[in-house]
Amino acid sequence: MESLEALVAHIQGLSGSPEEVAHLHSLLKQADGDSLRSHAAALVPFLTHLSPEAHSLGYLYLLEACATSGANLGADFLVTVADFLTACSADQIRLAPDKFLNVCRVFKDQVMLLNTPIRGIAPLRAAVRKIQASPEQLTPVHAEYLLLCLLAKQYKAGLSVLEDDIFEVDQPKDLFLYCYYGGMIYIGLKKFPKASELLHNAVTAPMSSLNAIAVEAYKKYILVSLIQNGQVPSFPKYTSATAQRNMKNHAQIYVELSTCYGNGRYTDLETFVESNAAVFQSDNNLGLAKQVLSSMYKRNIQRLTQTYLTLSLEDIARSVQLDTPRDAEMHVLRMIEDGEIHATINQKDGMVSFHEDPEQYKSVEMVEHIDTSIQRLTALSKKLASIDENMACDPAYLLKVDVKDTGDSWEQHFDKISVEERSKFDEETLYNLEGIKKKKSYSRKPDGFRNEYIVLTILVAADGALKFPQVRNYADLEAVVEKLNSIPARQIQGIQVLWTPQEENDIVSEEKLLEDYPYLKALCDD
Missing domain, CATH: 1.10.10.10 (Winged helix-like DNA-binding domain superfamily/Winged helix DNA-binding domain)
Known part of the structure; x- marks a missing residue:
């Protein structure tokens, strides 16, 4: 590794144009690792020579090495991290998102360790906006931020991210934690309809196996539903089979509470809550259980209005x-x-x-409310249509869906896959369809990186069904190619051969390969 002085000099000199930052990123990757973390204490003074805003990428690498080294860096280090999270350049830190998330996580852990979660709220709120590619994206920092809001009892601060419409989720755990913590924040604000909505999302989210977050969310969902509606809705059809089969078994006391509540007898419910107070207390739900008890008065009074x-x-x-x-x-x-x-x-x-509800839905405020709701639903409908269209072209989805199930002809299905594969190219410089050839030069300038990979994609549409062996090694790959080669010409309906790069100046880096082709598997030698 270069000396720390030389590394800092690189950071200071290569933090300007995007090309310089890209070159700096490659240098930082080479310097990164245990050797950098072993100099954690020596790195701190060098941070004073860098600007969190102008030198964000280099600053992030040094800061992350300090934060994850395990060394005791003192209280002033928290101030340094907080200033960085607030001032850093979003464009630069997004080049190393894992580093940024590590810094956020360590920062959150430290303010919790000091029992001062309120100190972390403003910096992590800024961090959420920095790392987000769009306001619709859910990041791991969301959950960290909401947790601090809960611990500090600053529930209204959590609304700054909870009021965003989320459509992009990378990791399932982020969604479960976001819904769980978000539901608890709305409970703290006594906004039970919103709490119920978020907890419901955690319970009904797709899952292949039951997880502890969903179970705890279900317990709170039962309590909130009783407070809000006086009953617990059954699982909707889109709930995963795993949740429908197993969720109630892990929340039996809460299911029994719901049954007791439905009987409408306050004394019976009071006895049940008191006899199971230890269980509710261990789940940190005793306060909610008591609110369920209080809500029975309201529920019984509402029943009287119907009679x-x-x-x-x-x-x-x-x-x-x-x-x-x-x-x-x-x-x-x-x-x-x-x-x-x-x-x-x-x-x-x-x-x-x-009396009956006096609302006549004629007031200006009500008309504006209805108009706003209609506009929101229209926007949501368009967004869902866009998501549906993107899913229809997703390779993972297409691999699982039979052409017959989609209602498409083989040509439409073939074209969808072709468009999806070709969309991974920056440009098409060579094109040959039914003898019609088109060729153009690659428009981008060389960036100094050498080419690392070539990707070849073969799309074949043929009559009948073919069964391919699972590809683990080179012999399996050869067997698949032989299988394709053995298809009689009369059964072949269409073929496309795509490869990248096509031009000398074009490259496929390892990073782009993993991003565009996540389903590729490395072949073993045996």
């Missing part, structure tokens, strides 16, 4: 098992204020009159 037009406060107290008419009056007034029932109380005779 009676007028009722005395004394009768309400007796029906819902409240101690006094005064308690019944307080519950009714609170429900009227929250818009949960529509009623008036006659103070002279203590009679409560229940």
